[in-house]
Amino acid sequence: MSKNWTDLSIALAGLFQATGLVEQLAKTGYVPTDSYKVSIESLFELNPADTLAVYGGNIANLHFGLTILRDVLQQASVGKQRPHAHADALRYSLGILHLQKKLSGRKDMLGVIGSRLKQAAQQAEHFSTTHDNVIANIGGLYSETISTFRFRIQVTGDYNYLQQQRVAHQVRALLLAGIRAATLWRQLGGNRWQLLVHRKKIADAADTLLRSIPLH
Template structure:
């Protein structure tokens, strides 16, 4: 059975995180429920289904809509930075896969962060700060680093910088899922029609359910 539906969900997770990074960097804010979805995904280690990583497919509707736009045509000036972040996230995740020691550190530290999130709340400032710290201590140590562009007044605020790092981290989580489901960067070029069809079907189902 083809898993284009599952790949479409994981890809939407990557795009949703990338758009949040852009929004935070340029406007200093992002929808609370989408931030929660990103944080939630980081704590899901052994999900039964792809959508369980994001607490349900409906949580990915914004990402699915962005995914549809980008799969239909790559000429979307409003998503230039988001697309760059998404491709950078995919590259960074590939580098991470070559570092089993770092993966182990990330896993154990995420477990502690999950306990903290249960005590406070998923998007509590302490939790976001902790997750941003994990990202900085691991993924930010690679030679390749994602350059985030935006308003300096927002980027220099610690709270917003932590949210940005956490959403980049969530993007890497979605990229890991995408790879596990057989997703490849070449699919974005040569399997766009299949991914687009699966994305449109998901959007149709979710719209009908609301």
């Protein structure tokens, strides 16, 4: 069966959008509102009609993640040994893929995450999807579940931002959004081998999706 490289690229763009936002947040204390909102709201799309529905049904919502995905894969294809602009996002993404695989074998933890996300979705109806209370809830969920694995993602950046409780909650919520994207990727038949063997196909699919987004 041939892979649907477009769907796989959408899922990976969702992953790199979340980790790219973590990278930016940790270094600047700021994230672009629209991209951040899309990543957080993906956590509440538990029964999507299709892959893109996880991200609001509009490919433009993933412009940030698609750009990072394409750049990372294209640089890997060139094979130049120079520092990458998104080195941290790549490191976080690979870490999330590892954690998601661990999580897939923990039905108990998956059950807790599913039920708590439903509660967070109800909370978001009263506030908003990116309200501080909702993000604190999601961040706490990450701490109580994913953070209990022996392997942990070490987020690097500006200490002045990382020590702020608001930023810490946002980082954890985005890492959970990354787990959501990695889960979607696995459900579509994604595996790490593809990133090595078929990265050009994924990069080309990401580039095609980017070029389909209307310029404003």
